[in-house]
Amino acid sequence: MNSHGESAAASATVRPLRSRTLWRPVILLTLILLATIAISVSIGAADVSWRAIASGDEIARAILLRIRLARVIVAALIGATLAVSGVTFQTLLRNPLADPFILGVSGGAACGAAIATAAGLARLPGIVPLVAFAGACGATAAVFLLARRRGRTDTTRLLLSGLVLNAFFSALILIAFSLSPQSDLTAALRWMMGTLAAATWSDAALLAVLLAAAMAVLVFAGNDIRMLAFGEDDARARGVDVERVKLVGFAVASIITGAAVAVSGIIGFVGLLVPHVVRLIWQRDFRFLLPLCAIAGATLLVAADLVSRIAIAPAELPVGAFTALLGVPFFLSLLRSER
Amino acid sequence: MLRLANVSYAYSGVAALREVSIAVEGGGSLIALAGQNGSGKSTLLKIAARVLAAGRGEVFFEGRRLDEWQPREYAKLVGYLPQEIDVTFPMTAIDVVVSGRAPFLGRFSWEGASDYAKAEEALALCDAAHLSARFLDEMSGGERKRVFLARVLAGAPKLILLDEPFAALDIAHVQQFSLLLRDIVNRTGSTVLFASHDLNWAAAYSERMIVMRQGLVALDTTPAEVMRAEVVRELFGFAAETITRDGRSWIVPNVSE
Incomplete structure (x- = not known):
């Protein structure tokens, strides 16, 4: 079963887990998040161009900053929150x-x-x-x-x-x-379905x-x-x-x-999906996963909200239904792999 | 170094330890805590490791009562390996071992180069340097045991408490692991107190054997004294004979009876 020098992995070294090693993935994921936010703010039911804002179009400005940007930022914060909550529950309960x-x-x-x-x-x-x-x-x-x-x-x-x-x-x-x-x-329906349609800056x-x-x-x-x-x-x-x-x-x-x-x-399954996906790439402990999950969770929900807004525009899908559609197959595959 | 004075413990009314008093000296020895399942070995180790607080009686380490120790300070000096560690999420051996340095870290500081160096050293001491980058779930039971032992050693504790370190190992690995413990005691000068329900392997390389029965210390002496047919018959209730080879005694059950 085990003997010395049998492992080819012996020569491979693990990069020590230090706060320094965290910067690379954090910067990488932040860039992806910013790009997702930029795309998400630019696209929507109303066709608003950045040029219109630059030329002082008040309506365009209101749509983009007051409505769309607020919603995108709230999506990011909720995605981050749910992912952070998920990785914390998973670690504390020792349960994937x-x-x-x-x-x-x-x-x-x-x-x-x-x-x-x-x-x-x-x-x-x-x-x-x-x-x-x-x-x-x-x-x-x-x-x-x-x-x-x-x-x-x-x-x-x-x-x-x-x-x-x-x-x-x-x-x-x-x-x-x-x-x-x-x-x-x-x-009240919102509590059941999960939607970001009413998001405001105060949220x-x-x-x-x-x-x-x-x-x-x-x-x-x-x-x-x-x-x-x-x-x-x-x-x-x-x-x-x-x-x-x-x-x-x-x-x-x-x-x-x-x-x-x-x-x-x-909004279901964000807290389940994100920590697992992050763990697939970086198999490290809680201290390392926490910030990465926050950023990845934000990215996932901004993207999911974008799809739910534009899939059947001008009507909207509830984003909670959308994340559940993504999450359920994932959950089932995890459940199958459980001993 | 470690002294238990009239320690009792009960799990919701069921007594696990009754007025147990033992003293363990420092300076490098291998001490076996033998006894059948349910005799109180694990409970005793848990109390010594501060996992459980003694119900009655007092426990001292280096002359100070256990509750007077800062938990982290205590953890630097006393290492404990539970019978089973189930790591839920995939981890490499080196990450597991370096987490043994946790009591030495400040609130916000992460393991530094010296912690990694000590972890690598501990892995080498356990004959597991080659496993460093491997994931735990890709290892055999024996390899995992060595990694977890290395995790305890990474903190260079003075007293090492091991709960059933041979459980779930096949005989070749039990032999290998026993020798490893002996070697570690000799090389580090730490004192190892390990629980085992296997009399033969508890005795094989130990200087001293504490035999527990029904929550009491039944015998506290040298392995040679324990490994005698009449003692085994009296303590464990089965007929056996003793074979002595190279100065070590082995108990062989008398199956014909």
Whole structure:
């Protein structure tokens, strides 16, 4: 089985994992993201040229900057948020199938938002994100407690818990819908379908602040979070305060998921797809994956939103349906490869 | 170096350790923690590694109570290898081993060149230098074991706690791994305390054997004292004879009985 000098890989050296090594992929992915944003802002249902803006066309300016750019930036921030949330859940739960949508965290957030809307609270600023966040935290706690057995999170139980929670939240959302004031129904539908059509600059500001804070916390805890990849006992023996790290990680991932869902509704599978694709290229630990997932997630959602806008323009597909179409086959192939 | 004084531990009411007292001296020795499944070996190691906190009794390391140690400072001096480590996502051996340097890193600092050098050294010490760039999931069980042992050694701990290091290894690899442990003790001067339910391999290269039974220390002596037919019959309840070869005693079960 094993003997010395049998491996051809012996001569191949692994590039040490240092913060320096991170710059190349970060710059590469950022360039791709910027290009995707530029293309996405330039293309849309209304034919607006950059030249028209340069010549002082106010309408063109409004379409491009107030509407389209805001939407593209929100798409980028939500994509980044969901991917960051996904890679955090996957690392903390030591499970490649974890994702805020599959775990029911997005569903919990949407449920909170729908109930707030039904209660007529949607017009009070800040209430919907707050309730969505509460829903996300509740769902995280529930799925975590349900899936845990003898100190481990079992994959089957995790998926089943997410499935059951999602069904439960869907039922609550439907009830909330039927009780909602008629005028709020379109907004309410958003929680179910996932769409960026109503994105504004103030959404972008909220998401940007939360995402920046979340990234700061996750980087701060990154050296500890990545140690969980070897199991909780091992991490504990290496001086990691496992309970605290998990609490911080889950709280942060839930807060940003709640905010993302409050803005866009449920957009599934981004948190699952992105970390896996990034891992296919760079098989490294959490500290390395975190920034790359953020940028790649932003790119994916900007691109998906572009396709959902132009595929049957001037009508729109909900972007959540589109990411699910991409994500489901991927999820199934991952599930098949699970032992 | 490590001292347990009347340590008890129970898992939701079921006693795993009862008033266990042992002392382990530093300065390089190979100590086996033998006993049947469920005799409390793993629990004892987990308490020594600070994975579990002793239910009752006290544990001291270098004269200080365990809860008085900063977790990271403790982790620099005491290395622990759980029975099984399941790495969910693909990782290369060198990345696994260098993560053993974690207690030495600052909050925001990543492993530097010296950490990688120590990781490579540890791999070489475990006869696994050639595995450096290989992915864990492409390795055999024996190779993976050596990589994880290297991960513990990368921190150059004074005390190394190994839980069933031979489990799931075939006999040739058990032999190889036992010799490796002996060699590491001789070369690094670390003290290794390893749990094993296999009496023969627990005894083979150790200086001392602590035999656990039903959460108690049944015997704490030299391997030669343990590996006697009457002792084995009394402790483990099976008839056996002892074969002595090159100064080592091997227990052979008496199947004809």
